[in-house]
Amino acid sequence: MPEQENPPPAPDDSRAAESDAESAKQIAELEDSWRRTAAELDNFRKRCAKDLLRAREQERASVAARWLPVLDNLERALEHASSNPDQIVEGVRAVHQQALSILADLGYPRREDDTGAAFDPARHEAVSTIAGEDLVPGTVAHVVRAGYGPDNEILRPASVIVATRSE
Amino acid sequence: MPEQENPPPAPDDSRAAESDAESAKQIAELEDSWRRTAAELDNFRKRCAKDLLRAREQERASVAARWLPVLDNLERALEHASSNPDQIVEGVRAVHQQALSILADLGYPRREDDTGAAFDPARHEAVSTIAGEDLVPGTVAHVVRAGYGPDNEILRPASVIVATRSE
Numbered sequence: 001m002p003e004q005e006n007p008p009p010a011p012d013d014s015r016a017a018e019s020d021a022e023s024a025k026q027i028a029e030l031e032d033s034w035r036r037t038a039a040e041l042d043n044f045r046k047r048c049a050k051d052l053l054r055a056r057e058q059e060r061a062s063v064a065a066r067w068l069p070v071l072d073n074l075e076r077a078l079e080h081a082s083s084n085p086d087q088i089v090e091g092v093r094a095v096h097q098q099a100l101s102i103l104a105d106l107g108y109p110r111r112e113d114d115t116g117a118a119f120d121p122a123r124h125e126a127v128s129t130i131a132g133e134d135l136v137p138g139t140v141a142h143v144v145r146a147g148y149g150p151d152n153e154i155l156r157p158a159s160v161i162v163a164t165r166s167e
Numbered sequence: 168m169p170e171q172e173n174p175p176p177a178p179d180d181s182r183a184a185e186s187d188a189e190s191a192k193q194i195a196e197l198e199d200s201w202r203r204t205a206a207e208l209d210n211f212r213k214r215c216a217k218d219l220l221r222a223r224e225q226e227r228a229s230v231a232a233r234w235l236p237v238l239d240n241l242e243r244a245l246e247h248a249s250s251n252p253d254q255i256v257e258g259v260r261a262v263h264q265q266a267l268s269i270l271a272d273l274g275y276p277r278r279e280d281d282t283g284a285a286f287d288p289a290r291h292e293a294v295s296t297i298a299g300e301d302l303v304p305g306t307v308a309h310v311v312r313a314g315y316g317p318d319n320e321i322l323r324p325a326s327v328i329v330a331t332r333s334e
Contacts, residue, residue: 016186023190037204051215082265
């Protein structure tokens with residue numbers, strides 16, 4: 001740290017003394033500027049850490065809140081289940097659509113059914129294989145569990161059964 | 168900005184010249200330190216902005232992913248609905264419990280039923296009033312829609328019907 005002091009000005013030379021005084025002033029100003037910038041950096045580091053934590057909390061609350069209507073509607077469907085059992089299927093179908101919309105709004109649409117597509121480890125997770133004369137080896141024979149998210153941000157790959165050569 | 172140059176050293180005074188050279192060195196070092204700290208601050212600002220964006224994205228993906236099993240189970244319940252209509256109620260009840268657990272894990276448990284509690288605008292949202300001889304005015308007569316989140320972080324207040332004095 002620049003804590004050393006300037007040598008005192010030579011008293012017998014007014015020009016040198018002037019020059020020294022100017023230098024001392026300049027050094028003091030620079031030290032001050034540097035210290036202030038360093039303090040700003042330090043404050044900013046602390047603030048950034050806090051902001052990161054708060055951003056996560058806000059995002060968590062915001063995403064969680066979107067699902068509350070799903071809870072409400074599940075409860076409503078269950079309340080009506082005893083009086084009208086047939087209605088619950090319609091209610092659950094609506095809740096399912098609502099949940100799909102929420103995920104799509106968040107940026108994670110349900111991935112299209114890939115049955116018949118070439119197996120791609122980036123988008124598919126093979127859970128088993130199946131052989132059959134009407135199946136093309138190396139393609140997706142069946143999607144067991146849907147995948148979510150666009151190609152560049154797969155939230156979950158689809159779980160699939162892969163067609164293999166029949167022996 | 169500290170761009171001015173030191174005056175040249177007086178050539179006839181070796182002591183002053185020495186002092187000047189030392190000052191010039193000190194000034195150059197300080198300027199360098201200051202500039203480096205300023206550059207660091209600038210980089211940190213940019214990095215913090217990027218980190219904030221990424222933290223939000225990560226949190227969004229992480230919270231969204233927790234809900235995928237709810238989607239899977241709703242689909243499963245619907246698939247079985249036609250073959251066994253009674254089973255769907257059990258399935259939907261399980262999905263509802265699962266959804267409650269997810270919200271509780273995220274830090275937003277379902278709020279206890281406040282029926283009979285004093286109406287509190289911080290925790291309740293009054294949707295209507297009701298009068299009745301068996302009701303204590305100013306208390307919650309009925310919870311229409313559940314609230315979520317702890318006292319210090321209410322995600323949604325409970326929607327309630329408030330008891331009023333009967334005329």
